[in-house]
Amino acid sequence: MFEDSYPPRVVPVLVPMPAPGPYSYAVPEGMIVMPGSIVRVPLGPRQVAGIVWDGEGGDVNPKKLRPITQVFQCPPVPEEMRRFVDWVAAYTLSRPGMVARMVLRAPEAFEPERAVEGVVRTGLVPEKMTAARKRVLEITENGLSWTRSGLSHASGVSTSVIDGLIAQNVFSRIELQPPPVVAVPDPGYGANALSEDQAAAAETLKAAIDKGGFQSLLIDGVTGSGKTEVYFEAVARALEKGRQVLILLPEIALTQAFLDRFENRFGSRPAEWHSELSPRMRERVWRQVAEGRIRVVAGARSALFLPFEDLGLIIVDEEHDPAYKQEDRVFYNARDMAVVRGHIGRFPVVLASATPSVETRVNAQQGRYQRIELASRFADAALPTLKTIDMRKSPPARGSFLSPALVEAVQDTLARKEQALLFLNRRGYAPLTLCRVCGHRFQCPQCSSWLVEHRFRNQLMCHHCGHHEPSPEACPACGALDHLAPCGPGVERIAEEVVAQFPEARTIILSSDMPGGTKRLRLELDAIAKGEADIVIGTQLVAKGHNFPNMTLVGVVDADLGLANGDPRAAERTFQLLSQVTGRAGRTGKKSVGLLQTYQPEHPVIRSIVSGDRESFYAREIGEREKAMLPPFGRLAGIVVSAETRAEAEGHARQLRRAAPPAPDIAILGPAEAPLAVLAGRHRFRLLVQGEKRSDLQGFIRQLLERAPKERGSLRVHVDIDPQSFL
DNA sequence: GGGGACTCAAAG
DNA sequence: TTTGAGTCCCCG
Numbered sequence A: 001m002f003e004d005s006y007p008p009r010v011v012p013v014l015v016p017m018p019a020p021g022p023y024s025y026a027v028p029e030g031m032i033v034m035p036g037s038i039v040r041v042p043l044g045p046r047q048v049a050g051i052v053w054d055g056e057g058g059d060v061n062p063k064k065l066r067p068i069t070q071v072f073q074c075p076p077v078p079e080e081m082r083r084f085v086d087w088v089a090a091y092t093l094s095r096p097g098m099v100a101r102m103v104l105r106a107p108e109a110f111e112p113e114r115a116v117e118g119v120v121r122t123g124l125v126p127e128k129m130t131a132a133r134k135r136v137l138e139i140t141e142n143g144l145s146w147t148r149s150g151l152s153h154a155s156g157v158s159t160s161v162i163d164g165l166i167a168q169n170v171f172s173r174i175e176l177q178p179p180p181v182v183a184v185p186d187p188g189y190g191a192n193a194l195s196e197d198q199a200a201a202a203e204t205l206k207a208a209i210d211k212g213g214f215q216s217l218l219i220d221g222v223t224g225s226g227k228t229e230v231y232f233e234a235v236a237r238a239l240e241k242g243r244q245v246l247i248l249l250p251e252i253a254l255t256q257a258f259l260d261r262f263e264n265r266f267g268s269r270p271a272e273w274h275s276e277l278s279p280r281m282r283e284r285v286w287r288q289v290a291e292g293r294i295r296v297v298a299g300a301r302s303a304l305f306l307p308f309e310d311l312g313l314i315i316v317d318e319e320h321d322p323a324y325k326q327e328d329r330v331f332y333n334a335r336d337m338a339v340v341r342g343h344i345g346r347f348p349v350v351l352a353s354a355t356p357s358v359e360t361r362v363n364a365q366q367g368r369y370q371r372i373e374l375a376s377r378f379a380d381a382a383l384p385t386l387k388t389i390d391m392r393k394s395p396p397a398r399g400s401f402l403s404p405a406l407v408e409a410v411q412d413t414l415a416r417k418e419q420a421l422l423f424l425n426r427r428g429y430a431p432l433t434l435c436r437v438c439g440h441r442f443q444c445p446q447c448s449s450w451l452v453e454h455r456f457r458n459q460l461m462c463h464h465c466g467h468h469e470p471s472p473e474a475c476p477a478c479g480a481l482d483h484l485a486p487c488g489p490g491v492e493r494i495a496e497e498v499v500a501q502f503p504e505a506r507t508i509i510l511s512s513d514m515p516g517g518t519k520r521l522r523l524e525l526d527a528i529a530k531g532e533a534d535i536v537i538g539t540q541l542v543a544k545g546h547n548f549p550n551m552t553l554v555g556v557v558d559a560d561l562g563l564a565n566g567d568p569r570a571a572e573r574t575f576q577l578l579s580q581v582t583g584r585a586g587r588t589g590k591k592s593v594g595l596l597q598t599y600q601p602e603h604p605v606i607r608s609i610v611s612g613d614r615e616s617f618y619a620r621e622i623g624e625r626e627k628a629m630l631p632p633f634g635r636l637a638g639i640v641v642s643a644e645t646r647a648e649a650e651g652h653a654r655q656l657r658r659a660a661p662p663a664p665d666i667a668i669l670g671p672a673e674a675p676l677a678v679l680a681g682r683h684r685f686r687l688l689v690q691g692e693k694r695s696d697l698q699g700f701i702r703q704l705l706e707r708a709p710k711e712r713g714s715l716r717v718h719v720d721i722d723p724q725s726f727l
Numbered sequence B: 001g002g003g004g005a006c007t008c009a010a011a012g
Numbered sequence C: 001t002t003t004g005a006g007t008c009c010c011c012g
Helices: A079-092 A098-102 A133-137 A149-156 A159-167 A196-211 A227-240 A256-268 A280-292 A301-305 A334-345 A358-365 A405-413 A491-503 A517-529 A570-582 A603-609 A614-628 A647-658 A694-707
Strands: A009-014 A023-027 A038-043 A046-052 A114-123 A171-176 A213-221 A244-248 A271-272 A295-297 A313-316 A326-330 A330-333 A348-354 A370-375 A385-390 A419-423 A432-435 A452-454 A458-462 A468-469 A483-486 A505-510 A535-538 A551-556 A593-598 A636-643 A666-671 A684-690 A716-719
Touching: A009 A098, A023 A038, A038 A603, A038 A694, A046 A098, A079 A098, A079 A334, A098 A301, A098 A330, A114 A483, A133 A149, A133 A159, A149 A159, A149 A171, A159 A171, A171 A551, A196 A213, A196 A227, A196 A348, A196 A483, A213 A334, A213 A358, A227 A244, A227 A256, A227 A313, A227 A348, A227 A370, A227 A405, A227 A491, A244 A334, A244 A551, A256 A517, A271 A280, A280 A326, A295 A301, A301 A334, A301 A419, A330 A334, A334 A348, A358 A370, A370 A517, A370 A647, A405 A419, A405 A551, A491 A535, A505 A517, A505 A636, A570 A593, A570 A614, A593 A603, A603 A614
Parallel strands: A213 A348, A213 A370, A244 A295, A244 A313, A271 A295, A313 A348, A385 A593, A419 A535, A419 A551, A505 A535, A551 A593
Antiparallel strands: A009 A023, A009 A046, A038 A046, A114 A171, A326 A330, A432 A483, A452 A458, A458 A468, A636 A684, A636 A716, A666 A684
């Protein structure tokens, strides 16, 4: 008997820390675990949740071996999900435990939800009948069970009436399943009438679902072409087949309108998953997704790591959106990992965008993704007429930033009682402050970029690293008072100009850093949709999928901004942003106009925006990328190592060049160029490492990380996805 | 002598 | 990633 338990059974367990692989734990006698089981294990001085992994427990010093404390009573993490974790870890050069940590992000969800106490009729009748008791009995005639409070509410009696009936055995207490977070969606609830284009596209998607197996599809349709309705049909079909569905959205916290549309189509809301969920809700959603009780989740990128019981479709809406990139700890692009997830789970993945990323277009061109085009706007929604305003010929008055032509257009719009949107992708009041006496420029002490003045907060802020300081009264270099000059506009400064020009108009600024946070922004967006504002001044936030039905003028204050900042994706980003923002106009068929203030009206990006010729943009950009060997072409431009100082970056670069041939191409970039990834925290320099094969680069980076353990913390590796090395 | 800030190694 | 231990420094 004693012998039976020796040697103890040992299993690998993935624990939430950056160890190179799973740790081994002993399984106490009588405990039943299987791969995927979520367990509580001792780890150093604490207890953590981990996932029993596949294979044998590695050989460890038996003295170190400790037993699993407990197996949680929740569904094991499915095989598909475990392969996905392994794949993501290998691809992103992160430790599997850190990826597993993303799966286990709902610590209280591993224990079953507490059952709710309910009551049900026993069949007995009360000795004495009263009016209140009669009402209760009528309502419960059908024999269904009720919660105590629910029943008291429904029958309009106090709970003590029900307690009395329980005491007389007219009702008995039962345990009810905890209530679902959301009702089950009904695929046949509110099917929309589709245009011919839309119907054809929907058929293609449904065929992919019927066929089964992995496939990635791209819905490529101009803004307003009704992509959402199209992929809703795919969602409906997957639901009919009994599969779960994940809809990924960038920044779901702001997309309340999406949830309404879903509800109109399916009769109930999808479950939400994003960082602003309350811990309680997070637990319930996680648990119910694992149990298969939730059929559709609409979530931010982290929803990709929910333990779906039977996922059968992923939609990635606005697939080009940079918000899909996670750039800390585990670096990944949720759009690409969604494709991988679908491949592992053998189901279709649908990407949707009006302005697909160049990578995705290349994938479509090469036949990896099936492209479905929606060329026209839906129903009466007409695309706005777009024009440039040449700022060399029609300059703004001195000290202002809006050209007379744009001011006039705003005036006309107000006169027609319609709304105008002025777009400038720059937060704050002025991007640079300088001293007119000595020429001093305010710079960030941490990362040497310019400090942006924010008048509302009365602060100078670094948009790079978050450093901020109070706005100064005097120049710190020469001490001169009243000679600090703001240079260039931010949205706050445009708002100042607008208020001066149109004092009677109702003006709203929409910028992610306005006080009040997400909640306030949501209210503001609602207010605008209801017509409670005349002029909206906004940063890129306004480009994102909000519907402003009465918006007939979009003015782009600086269409050139972002075209020349050294980022290899600058042209693409600008094209996407300007297409999306001008697409905000004319959603309900009113004649609408987009005006782009520019100093370079002949610039190819500006021209393709104005002419509406998307294809010329993609053709040209794909060609440029190919020439420059940038993503998604040629040599993988995929790995970025950030370091704190240039010397350190050079050290890393030397090491990499010394590493076994073929040595990769390495570029060292300062904060100003900063392409491909946001500089995180204190990291000021980055090496961009290019190589022939992903596996070579992975080798280099591993070596680098191993040889430079002292630099841990000052060294960050970022993987920029190379879509051609997938799968 | 104790507390705070910091670095380091270890966790099965 | 988290933790505890060790070290240094400062302080009536």
